[in-house]
Amino acid sequence: MKRRSGLRERYGASPLHLLLLLCSFALALYAGIRLLKGDPLGVVIWFVGAALLHDLVLLPLYTLTDRAAQALTGVRQAPAGGTHRMPAVNYVRVPAFLSLLLLVVWYPLVLRRVPGYRSATGLDPDVFLGRWLLLTAAFFAVSALCLLAATARRGRSHKPRREPAARERS
Incomplete structure (x- = not known):
């Protein structure tokens, strides 16, 4: 070879x-x-x-x-031979990370720490806190929906199949 x-x-x-x-x-x-x-x-x-x-x-x-x-959230390690599942804590980590990232990037505007912003840009600085809060709520809502979908999918895949009951002859 x-x-x-x-x-x-x-x-x-x-x-x-x-x-x-x-x-x-x-x-x-x-x-x-x-x-x-x-x-x-x-x-x-x-x-x-x-x-x-x-x-x-x-x-x-x-x-x-x-x-x-x-x-x-009770995160536990998956068994050695078991299937890999995403821990429930990730459904909190991701929206929290996104929300904090937006806050770090836009904190002067979110916390109204930019003097003269309206005169320099002509835009209202009072909308940023509300928008950041709405985005944060949306991140957590979407994450909660994803958690519900994953839980439902996992519940369906782990239910044992029921065999139809044999009819008793009288």
Whole structure:
């Protein structure tokens, strides 16, 4: 047998994956160069502060929150030979992550921390909190519907089939 020594064998993925990875590194390098052009010391201080805040405050906080959610939903490991099911806690994790991501991105507007927003844009800044709350409610509602559908599907697939009862002869 002839052994193939192609790129996929050596790299472990397709050439398209490698191309996309190299393009993303090039884009990140370009963005980094543009970002550091203005105030490099301020950017470095901001990144170090953000990393410390994340690692020392936020990571323990959301780890504890996730552990509490796991305890409340009763997450257990699947048996070794059993089928893999998505834990119920994921139906809380996903909408919470999306909601918090939107809050992190838009918090100045959601919390009305942008002075002069109306005069600069002509838009009403008072709508962002309500919209964020509506989106958060929609995320959790869709997640609850997905949980109900998964529970119903799992309930149907685990019910034993009933054999028709044999009629007794009199």
